[in-house]
Amino acid sequence: MNVAVDHIATDQPPDDSKARDLDYGWQSGNQVQLLENGEAYFPAVFEALRGAEREILLETFILFEDKVGVELHSILIEAAKRGVKVVVSLDGFGCGELSPGFLRELAEAGVMVQMFDPAPKTLGIRTNWFRRLHRKIVVVDARVAFIGGINFSADHLADFGPEAKQDYSVQVIGPAVADLHHFALAQSGRQVRSRRGWRRRQQRPSPWTNEPGDGLVRLIYRDNIQHRDDIEDAYIHALSQARQRVVIANAYFFPGYRLLREIRNAARRGVHVQLIMQGQPDVLLAKLAARMLYDYLLKDGVVIHEYCQRPLHGKVALVDDEWSTVGSSNLDPLSLALNLEANVLIRDQAFNQQLYERLEALAHNHCQTMPEKRKPRLWLWRLTVGFLVFHVMRHFPVLASWLPAHKPRLKPFEATPHDV
Structure with missing residues (x-):
């Protein structure tokens, strides 16, 4: 059969x-x-x-x-x-x-x-x-x-x-x-x-609400039609509003310039910004790519930790004492420009505090903190290489996805008795 x-x-x-x-x-x-x-x-x-x-x-x-x-x-x-x-x-x-x-x-x-x-x-x-x-x-x-x-x-x-x-x-x-x-x-x-009927049921305040309260949740997602940038925009908006602290723990970190700039700008205005990256990656390229961006961020006061106990696969972040996000989206070209992803945004102080405590324990007990490179010539060389690698990696997935082998397509599957 x-x-x-x-x-x-x-x-x-x-x-x-x-x-x-x-x-x-x-x-x-x-x-x-x-x-x-x-x-x-x-x-x-x-x-x-x-x-x-x-x-x-x-x-x-x-x-x-x-x-x-x-x-x-x-x-x-x-x-x-x-x-x-x-x-x-x-x-x-x-x-x-x-x-x-x-x-x-x-x-x-x-x-x-x-x-x-x-x-x-x-x-x-x-x-x-x-x-x-x-x-x-x-x-x-x-x-x-x-x-x-x-x-x-x-x-x-x-x-x-x-x-x-x-x-x-x-x-x-x-x-x-x-x-x-x-x-x-x-x-x-x-x-x-x-x-x-569904929209009548919804409670729909401003999609970027800053209203205080606990238990607020919003589903956001990324597709390749009309919601290409929703997850990236959510990060950017939250970072632009940050006043005290930002913690981002992300397995594959190679975002676009808009998000990098907002992270740097938050640190420049005195926000304590911490990034938790892979120190023991399951994909070595992910670690090498992220390190190309370190100098750009370190020189403006961003604190970068590399988690070294085992591979980091998380995709979470928090801003100040209320806003958090958890989901499937990495901060790299595949997740931000190609993959189908979904996150939830959460405005809940108790949840935010719990997530903060878990990430702080991770950073202090199982991470090494990256020092800022202070040699101008070394910094300039790394910045130049990082710039080139950034743009190659940012655009390569989009170009590669045009190839017929990578276009999603229908293909029926049948399991026959001899397959079992």
Whole structure:
């Protein structure tokens, strides 16, 4: 028996016009819980999945057939068999090594599996590097949602060893879950309520509200249509308003000049700006690229820490004592110019303080602080090289994505009996 597995492969939301140009405002009255690493994230997600009664929407960049993936696989099959609607959206690059049998068992149980831009290997190498579905979102029964940077893989657990990743996600309960549900449902290609009815339901103050309050959450995302710069703009706006402190912990740091300038400007006006970068990277190029920017930032007072205990995979930031963001977006050309990403903005003092304490402990206990280079000739040389590398890396992904091999496209998948 052949078992078909649905595929979506486009930068755009589904053709249904109701799913286009989604714009989400601030929602108040939410409970937001920080989940650090797989030790906190997986138990919370798996408990919610096991308790699902009606619907599970799950998007992830990576799903491996390791102990985490196998447990998730079992939970989703059990949910589908008891009548829960389960929709799983996977990235064709990040999940490209999943076996047909693994997918076949999900499909046979009634799980609707979707693969973004699947592509076969060319000479043993995967070529679909760019425009990835990089989001990590789980929504259960439209009542609880999870969003952040943690994939479904065992390398997010400490017992994986020295290569285990340091990362963050959040659990959201409250009105903002409706937005996360609406977004995930629309991106999955499933039927969504009319835009008019949905917008009547929303609470929509200014999208850049500075109103004080706890439990405010706003979903922002990046696509390749009308929301190309939303995440970058959110960072820039928050930095421009910073008065006391800024902490950014980001695994892959190579942003555009606008964001770099705002970071530098915050430090120049007396804001205590700290960056936490990879000191033990899983991708060496990420460390080398970030270091090209250090002198530009250090000379204006930005404090840069390199996390050296294990690979840093986080994508989090906070400004002053209220504004925070957690999500899937790195601050590099792939995330800011190509990938499909999603973050939440959070205005909650208790959450901000908790995140600040976790990042401060990371910086002081497991990082080395970068010294400012004071030799003019060395600084000038590094600045020149950094300038060249910056512009090459900034534009290369866009140019490369024009190649036919990297254009997202539909490709049906069928698991046949001999694949199992």
